[in-house]
Amino acid sequence: MKIKCALFGALFVIGCNAPQLSLSDNTASNVAAIQSHVPTRTDASMAIELMSDEGFTCNIERNAKFTVSKGTSPVGVAGPMDFVWCDKQKGSPVARRWQVILVLDKEDKVKEHSVTTGLVGP
Numbered sequence: 001m002k003i004k005c006a007l008f009g010a011l012f013v014i015g016c017n018a019p020q021l022s023l024s025d026n027t028a029s030n031v032a033a034i035q036s037h038v039p040t041r042t043d044a045s046m047a048i049e050l051m052s053d054e055g056f057t058c059n060i061e062r063n064a065k066f067t068v069s070k071g072t073s074p075v076g077v078a079g080p081m082d083f084v085w086c087d088k089q090k091g092s093p094v095a096r097r098w099q100v101i102l103v104l105d106k107e108d109k110v111k112e113h114s115v116t117t118g119l120v121g122p
Contacts (some may be wrong), residue, residue: 021054023098023117030115034100044108047084053102056086066101069116082108094121 021037023030037054048058062069065079083101089095097120102114 002106006059023115025096025117027115027117030098030117031113034102034113034115038102038113040113042102042110043105044102044110045082047102047110048086051084051086052086053104055090056088056100058084058086060104061085062084068114078103085108089120092121094119 021033023033035073038050042050044060048060051058060082061084063080064083065077065081066083066085067074068076068078081103084100084104086100086102087097089097097118099116101112101114102110103114105111
């Protein structure tokens with residue numbers, strides 16, 4: 001019985017730590033997925049933890065600007081403002097890259113979500 005409980009416990013921990021965020025090359029579905037995974041009003045430190053658990057590298061940017069894109073075309077610059085910037089690539093030699101911007105309010109809580117994606121490589 002102890003072996004079954006230990007095995008169940010190990011599987012439960014593995015299941016809880018498995019990535020849950022599914023992103024694609026579709027911007028609209030990616031924004032919806034990020035909004036579901038990191039809801040509005042999530043604290044910046046928790047947002048970084050949630051995104052890091054999904055394989056993203058994240059930084060908090062203070063009083064900074066970022067390029068706003070539509071598809072693969074830049075359409076303007078937003079900021080200066082505070083935001084969490086997250087980046088992830090998957091694949092080689094051509095990789096799918098996702099960049100996530102989580103705009104923060106004055107209390108360091110997520111108020112807006114932005115996702116861009118594209119292919120990078122040689």
